Amino acid sequence: MRIYNSQTRKKEELVPQTGNKVGIYACGPTVYNYFHIGNARPFITFDVFRRYLEHKGYDVTFVQNFTDIDDKMIKRANEEAITVKELAERFIEAYFEDAKALGIRPATVHPKATEHMPQIIALIEKLLEKGRAYEVNGDVYFRVKAFPGYGKLSGQDMEELEDGASERLNVETEKEDPRDFALWKKQKPGEPAWESPWGLGRPGWHIECSAMSMTYLGDTVDIHCGGKDLLFPHHENEIAQSEGATDKTYVRYWMHNGFINIDNEKMSKSKGNFFTVRDIQKEYDLEAVRMFMLSAHYRSPINFSREQIAQAQASLTRLYTARDQMLFLMETAREQPLTAQEEAFMARIKQHMGRFDAAMDDDLNTADALGALFEIVKDVNVTLNEASAKEAIGFALDTEVALCEVLGLLMKKPGALPEDIQAMVDQRAQARKDKNWKLSDELRDGIKAKGYILEDTAAGQKVRKQA
């Protein structure tokens, strides 16, 4: 498959370092709050990426960290009058709850920064040895001048960066160069701290990702992903730190997702125009949020609005209706020889499957892949009925479910009806037999009031849970 590499700015054929093994590092959340809808985009995007790679037979190791110590963590913990550790535990738990509701699978490993101090310190020591870092009064900084490749990911010119940095950043006199960034921060009063050769302190934000990525995936990782805004300086700094220490390629493919906007403006903490996943969950099924994210290419910006989520919900229902219809048909379908039409139908389904894969192979084009999926739905609705062969129905059903699983959709399985609903359905069947339309309609309304949609079909009554 081809993926867009942010560093070369081209789509490149994905060729893992070793056989079919793929190592992926994804920048995870800072666990100082519930994650918002913007955070959800990379989680969903790269979850789909991972699922698709596995669907293609790759053996994927997916590492996503938790940043559980930084300025925001300390500030929030102080506000709540709890320890940073307690704060982290609370929001790590919340992360897993929200991720699950969005259909995001847990990573292979979820390393925490605070549990990797030895690795972080060792990495900093290596940089000091090589003269690519320096210590000043208990703080350690990366010496950007000593790493000639600085700027290669973001395409920034070293001198322009220097001008920009000195203009914009407050001049911290202890740094040699305004572009230098902190690897280790000396403890301030009241802050959590760890022992180090430079005294008590804590790691800078960038170094933890380098250390954890290299711990679990080696000096060179196949793919590193995250949001577009992490490209500079976070990922640029990671390259400097890791390659500065090992003199080996740090990352072979960089992938960055686009943003979610609100009214065409970036959602951000400072603007206050953001929704947490929990806010959305009060109003919408989170599977619709996932569908919404998948409806556009992951590198394009998308605009979040209620209307968009409602549209996504409606499309999702179409997917569910087709699946449930096939499940319904399977109950009564018979084993019988395929007709010529059914064979042609199955051939078309295979073609749509091919189109789905081709779309996903092309830099994870989920919007196009969804198009192929809806072609299947259409064909199913036109072709299949009570007289269809079990083999044809089963094949289309398995195909739809398998493709949806790659996207992490259609995760809700139809369950048995609650007893009271089933009783009303049975009563309505009798009423219909008696042609008692008034009672029949009342029962249908009653069932709807309880959150179920009842439909009459040639094969009898069909009931499904309202979306």
Added chain:
RNA sequence: GGUGCCAUAGCCAAGCGGUAAGGCGAAGGUCUGCAAAACCUUUAUUCUCCAGUUCAAAUCUGGAUGGCACCUCCA
């Protein structure tokens, strides 16, 4: 100032040189006891605008206009 991205129907969106996928919505119809779902028909002779290259351009080039992001904690 530096570095990039985007502009396709009422809304969302694919399309990457060969004559506009798909979804949502809307209108009419078929089916139905009535519904619902589903199906059929209609909804972009045209892709922000202006030049250019080409037998051929939404797709390539140049320019204009409008919008967005990064360079500062943020996915």
